Amino acid sequence: MTRLANATLGSLPPAVARPAYDRAAVTTGIVHLGIGAFHRAHQAVVIDDRLAAGETTWGIVGASLRAPDTRDALKSQDGLYALAVRSAAPTRLRVIGAVSKVLVAPEDPERLLARLADPAVRIVSLTVTEKGYCHDPATGGLAEDHPDIRHDLGDVLPRSAPGFLVAALDRRRRAGHPPFTVLSCDNLPANGATVKRVLARFAALRDAELGRWVAGELACPSTMVDRIVPATTEADRAEVDAALGVTDAWPVVAEPFWQWVVEDHFPTGRPDLAASGVEMVGDVAPFELMKLRLLNGAHSTLAYLGFLAGYETVAEAIADPALAAVVTRLMDEATPTLRPLPGFDIESYKRDLKIRFANPALRHRTWQIAMDGSQKLPQRLISPARDRLAEGRGIGVMALGIAGWMRYVTAVDEKGAAIDLRDPLGDRLKAIAAAAGPVAERLAPALLAMPDIFGADMAADPRFAGPVTRALASLFAVGARETAARAARGELSLEA
Known part of the structure; x- marks a missing residue:
């Protein structure tokens, strides 16, 4: 069966929603670390709405810090995938086009660093799960004895989320560019404050001046995200393929409900998230x-x-x-x-x-x-x-x-x-x-x-x-x- 891709969007059944914008005109404003099912069923859907509204500088480049599975599935699909919204009512299908490409950090860490250091990137969002922050859950601080942290503090290319973020921030500081905003979308208590504390400490261990810059300049707004997104099964793939009439190597499945509450602190700008239903607040x-x-x-x-x-x-x-x-x-x-x-x-x-x-x-x-x-x-x-x-x-x-x-x-x-x-x-x-x-x-x-x-x-x-x-x-x-x-x-x- 033919694969889902830009060239096959026009052949999809009329009931299937699809990107209502020129994907070729979209530029990257967001890098997302942890390009798993939850992000693709939640934040990426909101950004897809904003691109359709004409905010075309907020496209997403995804990055996996571990495995190439998502990149391998979406590469030949031009980054497209289907979202199946399931409830007691008939399933609703929508093709999401907000993700232009997926990078795999272990294969080419320098490529990810270069993308993060690009001043056009103004937001770096994360869904790397609680363990991906290399923090101590009991204290909320950096787990300084974590193997990935010990590795990343050496004169090497990083492999952890904090390592990539701080290395990229250092490049931006040295080039005279402002920091990107770090937007954690994981279930950490006070996730913005937690990631700021982790990054500032890691930066200080790497270089005292960098640590002061991160502590003083980096914005890490807190968020709350909510949507039930089960792991995609082979039965899900078969059902989606039958409904689309083309093959989608990795669709995502979710419930109808979603919620995203965001502390409104983005010094270098953000999309109009509220226009797509995100709750922008002062205290998350x-x-x-x-x-x-x-x-x-x-x-x-x-x-x-x-x-x-x-x-x-x-x-x-x-x-x-x-x-x-x-x-x-x-x-x-x-x-x-x-x-x-x-x-x-x-x-x-x-x-x-x-x-x-x-x-x-x-x-x-x-x-x-x-x-x-x-x-x-x-x-x-x-x-x-x-x-x-x-x-x-x-x-x-x-x-x-x-x-x-x-x-x-x-x-x-x-x-x-x-x-x-x-x-x-x-x-x-x-x-x-x-x-x-x-x-x-x-x-x-x-x-x-x-x-x-x-x-x-x-x-x-x-x-x-x-x-x-x-x-x-x-x-x-x-x-x-x-x-x-x-x-x-x-x-x-x-x-x-």
């Missing part, structure tokens, strides 16, 4: 906490308990009354830890989240969400638990979500089969679990003693350690589904 923090603690906290809890209970997808997991009850209680217990959003209906937001989780047309795998849990837990479950303790409250079913992660990282499921554990601390976690064995009273303290995940205070606090240990003991004894059912019935003690 209340939106960020809401999303991290309600959506992401519930997602992680569903992922661990759902996977252990044998559910492949989030929709299957939320259909279980016991797991649905745990999610409802988790959201209710997290709500008092949020910052006020005047005029915002938080109860409606929570109801809508559960509807989104149950979307029958999305196959969002619990295993996919469970990845990199050591990087996600601090902001999704540990921080709200810490806030509840500070207010004199118990941690409630947050204990069950954390215990679910502890059970998951043993890398053996409830039937004795191996779990494909994907986590930057995976080897360390599996070693701890193997030494402790399936005994909650040994495993929980050993994992709680990891300060890079739990900080220095939680292991010794019985109000936290006690409920987590009891929840883990129940998971070992009766499994995830029955433990969730006991929690839903109030039969599982989750207080200190």
Whole structure:
């Protein structure tokens, strides 16, 4: 079958939306690091709208810091790909044209550096996942002992996101060009402030003057992003190809809902994001906490308990009354830890989240969400638990979500089969679990003693350690589904 490309756009069925602008007239104003499915289903769609509105200096060059898969898929498609929006209604297809090309950093790091240093590039956005920032989740600072950071501080071409950003910023400084704006779109707490802290420290370690320049001149606005984007499957590809009448090597699938909240601080300019529905605000923090603690906290809890209970997808997991009850209680217990959003209906937001989780047309795998849990837990479950303790409250079913992660990282499921554990601390976690064995009273303290995940205070606090240990003991004894059912019935003690 013919491939999707500029030359085949005209042959697509009339119902398929496509770029409403001359792609040849678009110039690059944004470089995006981490050109995965989420970016292509979220930020790139907004930029596609802005290009169609005539803002043609904001085209995207994507960059992969690891594998060439996305570049290989899109190269012969002129960067085009289809977005399939799925719900109970018929699937809607749209071809996105905002990405002109994809670079692969390990193949040619100098080419990526040159593009980043180009003064025409005014924004560098990132979706590199929490682990891609080479930061310490417990402190929010640079992980100076990270292998990639140690490598990039040498007189070599970089391989980490901080390394590429700081090396390019140094080139711009030496050439007399202003810095680009760094726009993190990952689920980090205070992601703008976090990336600024990481980059300024890395720059200072590289060169004191550069460190002062980055600290004083670099803009890193905070953001909150929200859209459920499952990994694309072969079945998805086949369905999209049939609907397009041409082959798309890597379409993306998403739910109808999306949200993007951005701190409005772009010294060198930005597209008119608000015209495409982006919320431009002075303070992102209340939106960020809401999303991290309600959506992401519930997602992680569903992922661990759902996977252990044998559910492949989030929709299957939320259909279980016991797991649905745990999610409802988790959201209710997290709500008092949020910052006020005047005029915002938080109860409606929570109801809508559960509807989104149950979307029958999305196959969002619990295993996919469970990845990199050591990087996600601090902001999704540990921080709200810490806030509840500070207010004199118990941690409630947050204990069950954390215990679910502890059970998951043993890398053996409830039937004795191996779990494909994907986590930057995976080897360390599996070693701890193997030494402790399936005994909650040994495993929980050993994992709680990891300060890079739990900080220095939680292991010794019985109000936290006690409920987590009891929840883990129940998971070992009766499994995830029955433990969730006991929690839903109030039969599982989750207080200190």
